[in-house]
Amino acid sequence: MGAVLGRHDTHKRSFHGSKLESKMVDAMQKRALHGTSLKSFDSIIMKFPKIDESFRKCKTIFEQFDEDSNGEIDKEELKHCFQKLEISFTEEEISDLFEACDINEDMGMKFNEFIVFLCLVYLLNEPAVSEAKIKMGLGNLEATFETLVDAFVFLDKNKDGYVSKDEMIQAINETTTGERSSGRIAMKRFEEMDWDKNGMVTFKEFLFAFTRWVGIDENEDDDE
Numbered sequence: 516m517g518a519v520l521g522r523h524d525t526h527k528r529s530f531h532g533s534k535l536e537s538k539m540v541d542a543m544q545k546r547a548l549h550g551t552s553l554k555s556f557d558s559i560i561m562k563f564p565k566i567d568e569s570f571r572k573c574k575t576i577f578e579q580f581d582e583d584s585n586g587e588i589d590k591e592e593l594k595h596c597f598q599k600l601e602i603s604f605t606e607e608e609i610s611d612l613f614e615a616c617d618i619n620e621d622m623g624m625k626f627n628e629f630i631v632f633l634c635l636v637y638l639l640n641e642p643a644v645s646e647a648k649i650k651m652g653l654g655n656l657e658a659t660f661e662t663l664v665d666a667f668v669f670l671d672k673n674k675d676g677y678v679s680k681d682e683m684i685q686a687i688n689e690t691t692t693g694e695r696s697s698g699r700i701a702m703k704r705f706e707e708m709d710w711d712k713n714g715m716v717t718f719k720e721f722l723f724a725f726t727r728w729v730g731i732d733e734n735e736d737d738d739e
Contacts, residue, residue, distance in 0.1 A: 540676030569659040587623025
C-alpha cells in the first residue's frame with residue numbers, strides 16, 4: 516500500500532491551474548451542494564470489493580477501445596471511444612483528458628488510467644445514460660463512479676473541490692475516534708494520494724490512489 520506512488524512521483528505535469536482542473540473543481544463544488552450519503556471512511560472501505568468488481572467489468576470496454584490490442588489506448592482510439600459513446604467533447608478537451616490520465620507520459624492510456632478517465636468524463640459530463648453507454652456496458656458503471664464522487668465529497672469537508680491533510684485527518688478521526696493511530700493512518704492515506712506533494716489532493720489524484728487501494732494495478736493488462 517505504501518508503494519502507491521511508485522514511479523508516478525516523477526509525474527510533474529502542470530495539472531494544477533489547468534483548464535481541466537478548473538472544470539473538475541467547479542463540477543465537484545456543484546456536486547458537493549447535494550451532500551454525501553457516506554458517514555465514515557470505513558463506509559468507503561466497505562465498498563472496495565464491489566467497486567473492484569465493477570472496475571474489472573471495465574476490462575471488456577477497455578479492450579473494445581484498444582483497437583490494435585497493444586494494451587494501451589492512444590489518442591486516436593480515444594477519439595473513436597468518444598464517438599461510440601456519443602459524448603460531445605472538443606478536440607482540446609479530449610487531448611487535455613488524455614494527457615491528464617496518461618500519467619506515465621508514454622502516449623498510451625493503460626487500464627487503470629482508463630478507469631480514471633471514464634470517471635472524470637462522468638464527473639464533467641454526467642448526462643442521462645445514453646443508449647450508446649448502455650450498449651457499451653457503462654450504465655451500471657455510473658453508479659460506481661457516483662460512489663467515488665460521493666467518497667471525495669465526504670473527504671472534502673470545506674467543499675472547495677480539493678482534499679487537504681487536515682480534512683483527511685478529520686475524515687479518519689470520524690471513523691476511529693479515540694485511536695492514537697488514526698493520525699498516522701490519515702497521513703499515510705494522504706501521502707498515497709498527494710503525488711505532487713503540494714498538500715492538496717485533486718479528484719484525479721484521489722482516483723488514481725483509489726484504483727490502487729481496491730487492487731487495480733497499472734500493469735493489470737499484463738496479468739491476464
